[in-house]
Amino acid sequence: MFMSTRSGVISTLVELVRKTLNHDPLVFVNSGLVVVGLITSLRSAANVLYTYAENICLSTVHVRAEDPLYEDVVRWMNDHAFRGRNFLSVLAQTNNNSDKPLRCPVQLDPDRLISYRESEDNSFLELKPFRGSRLFRFRQTWMLFSHAANGPGCFGPPQLDTNPPLKLQCLSISLSPIKKFLDEVRAYGRKVSVSNVTIYRTTSFSPDVVRWSSVASRLSRDISTVILDKQKKQTILRDINEYLHPHTRQWYANHGIPYRRGYLFSGPPGTGKTSLASAIAGVFGLDIYVLSLLDPSMTESHFSRLFSEVPTRCVVLLEDVDAAGLNRGDTEPGEDFIQRSTKTNTSVSLSGLLNAIDGVSSQEGRILIMTTNAPQQLDRALIRPGRVDVHIKFELPSREELQDLFLSMYSEVHQNPQFSPDEQKTEAARLTEQAVRFAECLPEKQFSIADIQGFLLQHKRRPEDACSQVESWVEEMDFEE
Numbered sequence: 411m412f413m414s415t416r417s418g419v420i421s422t423l424v425e426l427v428r429k430t431l432n433h434d435p436l437v438f439v440n441s442g443l444v445v446v447g448l449i450t451s452l453r454s455a456a457n458v459l460y461t462y463a464e465n466i467c468l469s470t471v472h473v474r475a476e477d478p479l480y481e482d483v484v485r486w487m488n489d490h491a492f493r494g495r496n497f498l499s500v501l502a503q504t505n506n507n508s509d510k511p512l513r514c515p516v517q518l519d520p521d522r523l524i525s526y527r528e529s530e531d532n533s534f535l536e537l538k539p540f541r542g543s544r545l546f547r548f549r550q551t552w553m554l555f556s557h558a559a560n561g562p563g564c565f566g567p568p569q570l571d572t573n574p575p576l577k578l579q580c581l582s583i584s585l586s587p588i589k590k591f592l593d594e595v596r597a598y599g600r601k602v603s604v605s606n607v608t609i610y611r612t613t614s615f616s617p618d619v620v621r622w623s624s625v626a627s628r629l630s631r632d633i634s635t636v637i638l639d640k641q642k643k644q645t646i647l648r649d650i651n652e653y654l655h656p657h658t659r660q661w662y663a664n665h666g667i668p669y670r671r672g673y674l675f676s677g678p679p680g681t682g683k684t685s686l687a688s689a690i691a692g693v694f695g696l697d698i699y700v701l702s703l704l705d706p707s708m709t710e711s712h713f714s715r716l717f718s719e720v721p722t723r724c725v726v727l728l729e730d731v732d733a734a735g736l737n738r739g740d741t742e743p744g745e746d747f748i749q750r751s752t753k754t755n756t757s758v759s760l761s762g763l764l765n766a767i768d769g770v771s772s773q774e775g776r777i778l779i780m781t782t783n784a785p786q787q788l789d790r791a792l793i794r795p796g797r798v799d800v801h802i803k804f805e806l807p808s809r810e811e812l813q814d815l816f817l818s819m820y821s822e823v824h825q826n827p828q829f830s831p832d833e834q835k836t837e838a839a840r841l842t843e844q845a846v847r848f849a850e851c852l853p854e855k856q857f858s859i860a861d862i863q864g865f866l867l868q869h870k871r872r873p874e875d876a877c878s879q880v881e882s883w884v885e886e887m888d889f890e891e
């Protein structure tokens with residue numbers, strides 16, 4: 411009964427369409443089926459052809475997200491192949507890294523507060539091509555750049571926080587066109603970031619996936635702005651200079667010694683350990699890879715993998731190594747000390763740390779800098795030669811260092827280009843005299859440079875105020891302690 415009603419409705423509908431269009435509707439249905447079939451067959455044929463071509467005449471190079479090359483390729487594509495082209499799917503981001511100085515609406519007047527809401531903002535909106543495939547031409551060769559959204563077969567919004575690898579392809583039986591492209595990309599990356607230091611930190615994408623990601627690219631700190639005993643500064647610079655020299659690498663290889671060098675920077679907080687590490691990276695044109703043993707997402711296997719994934723020449727900065735509490739504890743003679751650790755604040759064991767530093771998979775050519783406030787708490791195994799080759803002790807500043815800090819803070823005062831050379835000389839002499847006075851008002855080896863810098867920052871442009879108020883600041887600080 412129900413069946414006969416339904417077939418009745420269908421035949422009425424077919425009759426209606428036939429009368430309206432003057433054609434048999436089944437012809438449309440059949441034609442539609444043929445078109446769909448054709449499209450499906452063409453797509454499968456294209457897929458087969460593509461796979462075939464990929465195997466025999468398409469060169470393909472994959473670039474993993476954690477490799478520094480990834481950033482270089484993306485930067486090159488944005489600055490060249492994507493420039494001036496319209497894209498419908500882009501990643502919008504606020505770029506705060508502009509080096510352009512903020513134009514100030516009015517002259518600085520200490521008694522007049524300025525609201526910047528209405529003023530020019532030096533951050534800008536960047537729209538970057540994000541995911542998808544783009545065909546572009548590099549030196550007469552067509553190349554395909556692909557940046558997948560999600561894994562194959564996934565629907566939904568793209569995962570913005572995970573970076574799948576990049577794919578570069580070109581129609582060639584040799585990899586040489588892509589290799590040339592990558593050489594160009596690297597050279598461009600070096601040119602753009604010549605005076606910058608890129609800082610990489612670990613990012614946890616999931617409990618199993620912890621990767622290096624670049625978190626900042628900054629103008630490198632001038633080594634002369636780091637206040638440290640000249641002898642110590644020279645020692646470390648000479649040592650690193652010699653270590654990085656290509657002949658040294660060969661020397662290590664000839665003598666069968668693993669090509670690695672480690673430095674320990676110890677001293678009270680705020681004395682310049684991290685500042686020196688970043689200035690060193692700037693001097694030698696290296697990037698910094700920061701690792702923390704206290705990172706809750708850091709397991710022992712992540713730690714050793716990340717250590718082995720850093721590039722050949724870079725600074726690996728392991729900050730506050732003492733804070734992890736890694737040491738062997740009190741051991742009986744002959745006891746396997748590495749297994750017996752005292753209570754720690756990290757899931758990386760002492761043996762895991764030692765293995766990462768100089769195990770077989772540890773990267774050669776890198777510079778390891780460990781910083782600590784309490785070197786006496788470090789296990790001897792961690793700081794033995796081979797793991798720590800040079801120990802630089804940072805101290806609270808001496809009188810001479812206090813003067814250096816003062817002069818470095820107010821260097822623009824006498825270098826003012828509006829002064830004649832004679833005026834500059836007079837100003838320089840006055841500043842030196844103020845620096846001596848300032849340093850005499852401060853007790854030696856009591857405050858850290860960070861403390862004193864904090865005070866000087868309150869008088870950025872007025873060295874005479876810093877001189878006249880430093881005594882009361884010392885009294886205040888003594889009282890607080």
Ligand SMILES: Nc1ncnc2c1ncn2[C@@H]1O[C@H](COP(=O)(O)OP(=O)(O)OP(=O)(O)O)[C@@H](O)[C@H]1O
Nearest residue numbers: 635636637638678679680681682683684685859860
């Ligand atoms: N020796 C120094 N020369 C120049 N600036 C310094 C020096 N020491 C500290 N500072 C200033 O103090 C601040 C903190 O310095 P930094 O982070 O390098 O100290 P640190 O010794 O690494 O401290 P912590 O042990 O707490 O990590 C920075 O702004 C830095 O400019």
